[in-house]
Amino acid sequence: MITYALYFAIGCFGLGLLFNLWRIVTGPGQADRVLALDTMVINIIALLVLYGILQGTAIYFEASMLVAMVGFVSTVAYCRFLLRGDIIE
Amino acid sequence: MELLVASAIGVLTAGGVYLILRLRAFPVILGLSLLSYAVNIFLVSTGRLAINAPPILNKYADVPYTDPLPQALVLTAIVISFGMTAVLVMFALGAYLEAGDDSIDMKEAEEKDDAA
Amino acid sequence: MSHWIIAPVVLPAMMAPLIGYVMRHDIVLARVASAASTVALFAIALGLAFWAADGGTHVYRLGDWPAPFGIVLVLDRLSAMMVLLTASLALIVLWHAIATGWDAKGRHFHALYQFQLMGICGAFLTGDAFNLFVFFEVLLIASYGLMVHSGGKVRMQAGLQYVVMNLAGSTLFLFALGTMYATTGTLNMADLAVKVPQIAAEDSGMVRVAAVLLLIVFMIKAALFPVQFWLPGTYSNAPAPVAALFAIMTKVGAYAIIRLHTLAFHPGAEPTKDVVTTWLFPAAMVTLTLGALGVLAARRLMPLLSFSVIGSMGTMMLAVAPVDAYATETALYYLVHSTFSAAALFLLADLVVSRRGSDVLDARPPVLQNGLFAALFFAAAIAMAGMPPLSGFLGKLLILDALRGPELMPWAWTGILVGSLVTIVGFARAGSMIFWKSTSLKVPEGTEAIQSDPPPAPAKGAEVAPTMMLLALLAGLAVLAGPATGYMRAAANQLFQPTGYIDAVLAPVEAPEKAEKPEADPEHDVADPLAEEEH
Amino acid sequence: MFAEILVSAFLIIAGIFGLVGSLGLLKLDDTMQRLHAPTKATTLGVGGVLIASMLYFLLVKDKLSFHELLITLFLFLTAPVTALFIAQTHILMGLRRRDLPPTGGEHDWSIYDDPPEQEPREADQT
C-alpha cells in the first residue's frame, strides 16, 4: 500500500515539476521564473525524500538537506541580483 | 534508461557546443557549463548505470554496488571545472572591462605592409 | 622506492603556497624563495636524470597502492629528460623574469610560477591517464594566471581565448578518458598498454574513438593543425618570460602523444594500430606549413615568434608520426632544441620590444645596444630556423634522416626544407627591419624624449644573461649532440620496448605494508559514531 | 497495517497539496497570486512527505529519524525569506509605486525609500 501511495505522491510531485517548467519557460516576469525554480527545488526535495522511502534508505537525506539549503541561497541570490545588482553588496 | 541518459548527454553537448560557438563571452561560459554537465554525466555513465546501488559499503547486506571509480573521477572533474569556470568568468569580466565590450573574438586590423 | 621521484611535484607545490601566502607582500623574499626552489628543482631533476640513465623504469606507488589501482609516478629516461628540461628552462626564465622586473608587474607571479612547474613536472611523471588530466589542469590554470600577469586589454582578450580553448580541450580530454575507461576499465597507462591490444578487432570501435580523441587533446597542447589556432594569440600576448616558459607547454602535448601513443595505442596494438599514423603526419605537415607561412606573414615580432613555434612543433611531430624508435629519438632532440630556442627568442624579444616600445615590424629608431640585440637575435633566429651552427640544424638533419621512408620522405622533406627556407626569409625580413633598417633612421635631436619617457635603460648583464645562457645551451646541445642523442636513443629504445615499463608498473608488490592498519572488516562492529546507517 | 495506512495517508495528502501548489503556480493569473502557491507545496506538501518519511522509518523500519525535522526546520526558516525576496523583486520590476497602498507611516516601503539613519553602534563591533 505504501508503495502505491508513494507512486501517487511521486507522480504528483513529478507532475508538479512539469507545471514548474511551464512557468520557467513562459514567465512572464523574472520573478515568476525565480518562483518557479524555487518551487522546483521544493518539489525535488520532496521527490528525494520519497525516493528514500521507496528504497528504504536514509542515504539521500544529506542531498535533500543540501538542496534545501542551496535552493534558498540561490533564490535569494537570483532576487538580489534583480533588486540590487550585486548579490553580496 | 540508458537511452534517456545518452540522449541527455547528447542534448547537453549539442547545446553546449552551439553556445561556445557564439561571439560573446557570456554564452560561451554558459556553453562550457553545459558541456561540463554533459561530460560529467558521460563520465558517470562509463561505470554503467545502476539503480539504488550507491558505492557505500553495507556491512549488513550483500548488495550490489555501482562502479565507484567514475564517480570519484567526476568529483575531481567537477571541482576542477568549477575552478576553471571561476577563472573563466573572471577573465571574461576582465576582458570586458578592458575592452569595453564582451566580444570574444579579437580583430587585429593592422594592415600595415612593410617595405624593408 | 625513492621519494625523490615525487620531489619535482611536491617541492614546488609546497613552496608555492608559502610564497603566495606567507611572502605575498615581500617581493624580495618571494624572489629568493622562488629561485631557491627552482634551483633545488633543477638539482633534483639532474639527479633524477642521472638515475634514470641507468635504464630502469622507476615506479613510485602513491599511497602505497599497487598499480593499476592507485596512481603511480614513473621515472624513465623520457620523463627524467622532460623534467630536467623543464627545470633548466624554468631556472633561466625565472632569472629573466626577476632581472627584468616582470615578476613585480602583477600579483602572485612566483606562486603561480611554482604551481606551473608543479603541473608540468606532474604531467611528465605520472603513469596514470586521469592523473595526467589533473596535472594538465594544474599547469593550465597556473598558465592562465601567468598569461594575464600584469593585465592589459589585448592580453586579457587573448587570455580569455586561451582559457576558452583549453576548457574546450579539457572537456574533450574528459570525454576521451571516459571512453577509454568505458572500454578498457582502467586508467593506468601501463595497464592500458596491456588491455588495449587485448580488445577484439570486432569491438575496436570505441577504443579507437578514445585513442583518437586523446590524440586531438594532446594535439591542442602541441598546437597541431587543426587545433593550433590558439597559440599565436596566446604566445604573442603573454608576458615574454611567460611565453618563454610556455615553450615547454607545447612539449607537454608532444610528450603525451609520445608516451601514450607508443605505450598503449601504438601500431602494434591491433585495435588502434592506424590511429596515430593516419592523423598525426598530415596534421604535422599542415602545422609546419602554417607555421612557416605565419612567420612570413607576420607583421609583428611576437606573432612571428609564435608562428615559428608552431612550425617547430610541426617539424617535431613529423618525426613522432611514424612511431618508430629512431624517428622518436630525433624528435626528442628537436624537442629539447625547439624548447630552448623558442624561449631564447621570446626572452630576447622581451629585451628588444620593451625598449623599442612596440613589436610591430616597422622602422623605428634603433634601441640602445642594437648591435648586441641584433647578434643575439641572429643567433636565436638561426637556431629556430634550423641553420648551423646551433642545434636547430642538427635537429633538422636528424629528422630528415629519420624520415627517409619512401612514403613520408617526399612530403616531409619538402615540408621541412621549404618550411625552413620560408622561416629563414621571414626571420631575415624581421631582423633586417628591426635591427638594420632602424639604423638608417637617425632620430632628430630633441624628439627622443617624446619617443619614450624616460628613455629605456640599457640592458644590464643580468638581463641579457638568460638569453645568452639559452643560446649557450643550444650551442652545447649542438656540440654535445653525440651524448645527447645517445641518451635520447636510449630513451626512445626504452619507449619502444614497453614491456620494461609495463612490467615495472604492474609488477606485483608484496602486500603493501598496511600492517599497522587493523584488519577491520564489515563484521567488525563499527567504531564510527557517525556511520550508523542501515539499508 | 495501521502504520502503512498512516504513512500512505500522509503521502497522499502530501502529494495532493504538492500538486496543488504547482498547479496554482500554473493556473493563477498574477505573480503575487502565484507566490502563494509554493507555500502550499512547502508546508503541507513537503511537510507531509517528511512526516510520512519519519513515520515510515519509525513504524516500518523501527528507526527514529530526526533528519526530516531538520529539513522541515530549514524550510520553515527559509521559505518566508524566499517569498519576501520574490515579492520584492516582483514589486520592483513588475509594479509601479502607485499600485501599492501607502505605508501609513512617514517612510515609504523599503524598496522605494532609504531607511532613517540610526545612531552608530561601535561597541559591538569586533
Place this chain on the structure above:
Amino acid sequence: MTTQSSLLPIIALLPFLGALVPGIMIRAGRTATATFTAVPTVLALVMLGTLAPGVMDGTVYTMSIPWLPQMGLEVAFFLDGLGLMFACMILGVGLLITLYARYYLSGEDPVGQFYTYLLLFQGAMLGIVISDNILLLLIFWELTSLSSFLLIGYWKHLPEGRQGARMALTVTGAGGLAMIGGMLILGNVAGSYNLTDILAAGDAIKASDWYTPAVILILLGAFTKSAQFPFHFWLPHAMAAPTPVSAYLHSATMVKAGVFLMARMWPALSGTELWFYAVATTGLVTMVIAAVIALFKDDLKGLLAFSTVSHLGLLTMLLGFGTEAAAIAAVFHILNHLTFKAALFMTAGIIDHEAHTRDIKRLGGLAKLMPITAVIGTVAALSMAGIPLFNGFLSKEMMLEEASHTYWWENPWIVPALATFGALFSVAYSLRFIFHVFGGPVRDDYPSKPHDPPAGMWLSPAFLCIFVVLIGVAPFLAEDVVNMAATAVTGHETHAHLKIWHGVTPALYMSIAAVAGGAVLLLLHRPLDAAWIKAGPFYAKAVFDAVIAGCVRLSRAISDTLHDGSISRYLAIFTAATVAVGYVAFMRGEIAPPTRDLLPIPPVVAVGWVLLVCATAVIVLQHHMRYRALVVLGVIGLMISAGFIYISAPDLALTQISVETVTIMLLLLALHFLPKTTPQENTAGRRALDGVIAVAAGVGVAALSFAFMTRDFSSISDFHLANSYKGGGGTNVVNVILVDFRGYDTYGEIIVLGIAGLVIFALMEALLSGPAGARLRNSGYNFDRSHDRHPLMMVIATRVMMPIALMVGVYIFLRGHNQPGGGFVAGLVFSIALLMQYMASGFGWTSRRQQFEYHAMIGWGVVIAGLTGMGAWLSGTPFLTSAFGYVHLPPIEEFELATAALFDLGVFLCVLGAVMLMLYSLSRMARHAGETVNTEPMDYDPSRPRKMVEKGKA
C-alpha cells in the same frame, strides 16, 4: 691519425676562434683589429704550409672526431690537393683582403664587426673545402650563407645592402636546403656520409634510383651558390657589400664553393648524361648571358659581378663536360680567375673609394690620375679578357679547346659557337673596363678628384697581379698545383702540361675571333648600349621581389584568414574536426552487439529528462537573455543532481548541487558588470552551420555513451570496492578513492582550486589598478535599484541559519569517509553558509568581521594536504600513504582517526579559501565601482534609536 692530420681541426677552428677577437676589441682601431685578424689567418697558412709538401706528394691527410654518431655526422677533415689549393686561396686572399679592408673601411664603420664576420666567413669556407663528412660540409656551407648575409648587409643603413643580403640569403639558403636533401640521399645511397667513402662509391651512386634526385638537389645548392643561371641574380645585388667583401666572397671564394662542390663530387656524380646536360648546359648558358649583360653594366662592380657570373658559368661548364682535360682546365681557371678577379674588384674598390663613384659613364681618364691603379686594373682586365701572356688566356684557351670538341645533343657546333660568343663578350667588357675607366681624357666632373691610394690599399691587388703575369708568362710554375688539385678532382693522377703555345688549334681561331669581335663590340658600345637600354633589359630583382611579395601576400592571405582572432571559428573547426575524426576512427573499427539489458524508465525520471532537455533548449534558444539563461541553468543543475541520486551517485549529487550554486553565484556577480543581453550578431547561415556542428557533436557523444552503456566491461574498481574498508578505513568507496586510492588526483585538484583563487585575486588587482579600474569607477552600475540593501528579515533568518548550515558542513565533513560527503562538499557548504551571511549584510561588512584570511586558508589547505602526504615518508611509505586507527576514549565510544581525514581537512580549507577569495575579488570590484560598505548588519533596526538630526526627513 697522424700528428699532422690533427692540425686540420685546428686550422678549421682558428678563424672561428680568431673571430672572437675583433668582436671584443671593437674600439681598438682599424690597424690593431686588422692585425689581430691576420694572426689566425697567417697561423693557419703556416700550418697548411707544413702539410703542403705531403699533399703535393699525394698524401691525403684525414682525421675524424665523432660528433653525432647516430646519424653519421663526424667532425672529419681531409686535406687533398683540391682542398689544399682552395684552402690556400681562401687564406691567402683572406690575408690580402684583411690588409685591403684596413684602408678601405672608414673610421666610422664598425670595423671589429667587419673582421669578425670576415673571419667567420673564412672559417666556414675553409671548413667546406677540408670537410671529409658531407653533413659537416653542409654545416659549413650554410655558415657561408649566413656569414655572407652579415657581410653583404654590413652597411645596414643602406637599403640595397639589406635587400641584397636578404636576397643572397634567400637564394643561397634555398639552394643549401636543397643540397641538404641531396646530401642525405647521397649518404644513404653510399651508406656513409664520409666524402672519401662517397667518392669511392661513385658507381653505386650512379646506378642508384636515387641518383637523379640527389644530383638535382646537390646541383641546386651548387648553382645557387655559384650564381648559375637562373639563380645568378643575387650576386650583382650582393655588390652592395663593401668592396673587400665583393672581392673576397663574390669573386675569389664563396661563389667558388659551388664550383668546388661540383669538383669535389666529380668522381661520384659526373660522367653521366644527366650530369653533362644539367651542368654543362647551365654553365654554358650562364657564361653567355652573364657576359652579355656585363658589357652593359655601367657600375664597375656590376660589370665585375656579371663577369664573375660568366666565369663561374665557364667553370661549371667545364666541370659538366666530365672529361679529365676539362677538369684540369677548370682547376686552372679557378686559380687564374681568383687572381685577376680579386685584383679587379679591389681596383674597382679603390676607384670607388677615391672617385666616390663606380659609374663607368662618369669615369675615364683615370690612367693619368692614378697610374698605379691603372696598371693593376689593366693587367687584371687583360687577363680577364684572355689576352696572351696573362694567365686568363691560358685557361680560356683550354676551355675553348674543350668546348671545340664537345657535342651537345649530337650537335658539334652549339657548344663551341656559344663558348666563342661568350668569350667575345668577355673580351668586350674587359676592354671596356680598361678603356672607359682608365682611358680617355681626364675629366673635371668626378665626384671627388681621384689619385692613387696609400700603398696598403694597392699592395694587395698588385700582389695578385704578379701572379697574373707570372703564370701568364711561365705557366709551368702552376703545373704542380694544378695537377695536385686536378688529381684530387678526377680521382686519378693527372699530368697536365701548361704552356702558352699549343699550336694552331680550333681554340686559337676561336680565341682570335673572340678578341677581334670583342674589340669591335667595344667600338660599337654606344649604339649597342642605347639599344640595350631601349630594349628594357630584364631585371631579375623585380621578379624576385615580386615573388617574395607574392609569397608574403599569399601567406598573409592564408595566415590572416585562418588566424583571424575568431575563437568561435577556431572552436567550430576544432569541434567539427573532432567529430569527423572520431567518426572515421569509429567507422574503421567494429563494434560487438550489446550485452546489457536496458533499465526501465520510470515516469518521474522521464519527467526529469523532459525538464533537462527543455531547459537546455530554452538556454540555447534564449541565451540572449542572460539572466533568464542563468535561472534556467539552475534547473539543469537541479535535474542533474537528482539524476545522480537516481543512478546511485549520492556524492556526486551533493557536489554537483553545491558547486552549481556557487557557480551561479559567481555568474551573477559577474553578470552585474557585464551587459545583460547578448546581441544577435551571427548570420542565419552561420547559426545553421553551428547548429549542424552542435547536433553532430551531440549525436556523436550520445551514440558513444549509449554504445558503452549497453555493453559490459570489467574494471579496476573491483579492487577499490574490496579494499576500501579493509585498506582505506572507509565505507564510502568514492571518498576513499578520493582521499586514498587516488588521493594524488585530489591533491592536484585542490591545487587547481587554490590556483584559481590566486589567479582571480591577481587578476582583480591587475584590473583595478589599470584602465579597467577607471572604467569601473566611472561606470555607475546603478540601474533602478531597490533601496532595501540588507533586509531585516534576511539578516535575522541568517543569524540562525548560518550556524546551522555550518553544523551541516561539519557533519558532512566528518562523515564523508563513510557516507556521502567529505571535505570538498563540506567546504562548499561552509562557503554557502558564509554566502548567506554575505548576502544578508554585505561582503564588506561581513569580511571586516572575518577572522580568517582567505589567502592563508588556501595556503594552509595545500600545505596540510601536502604535509599529510609527506607524513607517510616518516614511516618509509610513499607520498599520501594513509594510516588509520580506531581510538577509544571513555566515555566516548570508539572512533576512527585517519590521516585521510587530515588530508580531507586540507581539501576543505582549500575549497573554502578559494571560493571566498573569488567572492572577495568580485566584491572588491563592486566596491571599486562605487559601492559603499555598510556599518550596520541591516539597513534599519527598528529596536534601536534613530539619529535625532535626521528626524523629520521626508
Place this chain on the structure above:
Amino acid sequence: MLKRIFPHPLLSMTLLLVWLMLVNKVTPGNVLLGGFLGIVVPILTSPYWPGRPRLKRPLMAVPYVLLVIWDIIVANIQVAMIILFKPRARIHSKWVVVPLDLTSAEAITVLAGTITMTPGTVSALLSADGTSLLVHCLHTDDPDSVRDEIKTRYEARLKEIFG
C-alpha cells in the same frame, strides 16, 4: 566572559539539538561533540550577530507554534480549494497594510514569516523604518479583517514573547 563563551546560549542549545538530529543518535560522544560545536560555532559567528535578542517569555513560543501549525493546516485547505475550484476571475486578491507595534527585528521577522507560512497571505514588503508590513492576500473581500486578525492572532502573542 560568559558572554564570550556563550554569545547566544539559545543558539548553542539549538545547535546541539541540530547536531543530534544530524547524527541521529544520542551517545555521550555525540553529545560532547555537539556541545563542543554548539559552543564553538556561535563564537565564530558572533561577530555577525552583535547583541543578544531579548525574549521576555520564551515559553509562550510553544503554544504560538502549535497555533501556527493548526493555522497552516486549515488555511492550506482553504487555499487549495481556491486554487482548485475558484474561477480565476473570482479570486479577489488584495494588498493589506499591517501597521506594526513590534519593534524587535526578531519579532518582526517571526511575524512576517508566520504570515507567509500560513497559506493565503504573503508578507511582501516592510516599510523603510519597519513600522508597517505590506501583506498580499490571495483572496479576501475584507482586507481590514485580515489585518485585524494578523494583529490580534499573531502580533499580540509575539509581543508577549518578545516583549
